[in-house]
Amino acid sequence: MLKVFCTLIVFVLTASSAFAGAIETLTLIETQGLSDTALLVNSSDTLKSQYYPSGKMPSQILAFHVKFAGQEILFDTGLKNGNIPKELAKNNIPPENIKTILITHLHPDHFGGLVNSEGKPQFPNAEVYVSKPEYEYWVNELKNEAVISALAQYNVKLFAFGDEVVQGVKAMDTAGHTPGHTAFLIEADGDKLIVAGDIMHFPEIQLPNPDVAVKYDVDPVKAVQSRKFILDYAAWKNIPVAGMHITPPGVIQVKKSGNGYEKY
Numbered sequence: 001m002l003k004v005f006c007t008l009i010v011f012v013l014t015a016s017s018a019f020a021g022a023i024e025t026l027t028l029i030e031t032q033g034l035s036d037t038a039l040l041v042n043s044s045d046t047l048k049s050q051y052y053p054s055g056k057m058p059s060q061i062l063a064f065h066v067k068f069a070g071q072e073i074l075f076d077t078g079l080k081n082g083n084i085p086k087e088l089a090k091n092n093i094p095p096e097n098i099k100t101i102l103i104t105h106l107h108p109d110h111f112g113g114l115v116n117s118e119g120k121p122q123f124p125n126a127e128v129y130v131s132k133p134e135y136e137y138w139v140n141e142l143k144n145e146a147v148i149s150a151l152a153q154y155n156v157k158l159f160a161f162g163d164e165v166v167q168g169v170k171a172m173d174t175a176g177h178t179p180g181h182t183a184f185l186i187e188a189d190g191d192k193l194i195v196a197g198d199i200m201h202f203p204e205i206q207l208p209n210p211d212v213a214v215k216y217d218v219d220p221v222k223a224v225q226s227r228k229f230i231l232d233y234a235a236w237k238n239i240p241v242a243g244m245h246i247t248p249p250g251v252i253q254v255k256k257s258g259n260g261y262e263k264y
């Protein structure tokens with residue numbers, strides 16, 4: 001009873017929070033705006049205008065602070081010198097308190113917020129976890145300067161798909177959007193949450209039409225397979241899905257519907 005009471009209080013105080021019992025999810029908003037439907041691939045103009053008659057799609061960049069089983073984890077960090085530390089501060093979480101950051105993939109709207117405009121760490125006490133194939137692609141293959149300099153500010157730990165990255169969090173292979181794109185399955189006291197990164201970018205069209213991809217997908221065919229894998233799994237097991245580009249609060253429940261999925 002006490003727990004329910006406390007949860008209610010916190011919910012009233014932080015309207016952007018979503019709760020799944022033992023897993024407490026705080027949604028952090030980096031940006032909200034509009035994107036052009038020209039970003040969509042595998043989609044006809046007719047289909048695009050059916051969902052977005054204006055040619056513009058709602059778009060957002062989110063990160064999530066998740067508490068469970070005595071742990072606190074920041075999933076992704078938004079943009080360089082961005083809003084996420086302020087969003088945390090609004091909820092009385094100083095950036096120094098962040099000890100663990102799990103990165104879904106190394107695009108600038110996900111790892112960029114590791115550093116400020118001078119390239120200094122925004123979360124000075126954090127360890128940063130990245131999948132091995134993602135690190136291999138951006139650091140060793142592309143030699144991406146922004147990634148290398150941001151990660152150099154941190155103690156970086158690499159994990160493989162299937163690993164228990166930290167206690168209660170398993171790395172799910174969702175390669176496609178990027179070669180090491182990771183979804184994280186959190187389990188605590190029977191509750192579950194999938195932090196799914198960029199498993200979809202524009203849910204209004206991509207849930208009912210999961211074959212629709214975006215220009216940022218490094219491998220669109222695999223990205224579509226990974227989207228269906230996660231959404232099938234989430235629908236089957238009734239697990240909420242948190243996505244960095246889903247309309248705030250960014251956590252949805254899905255079920256199968258027609259050739260795709262719908263929220264419920």
Ligand SMILES: [Zn+2]
Pocket residue numbers: 107109110198244245
């Ligand atoms: Zn993204």
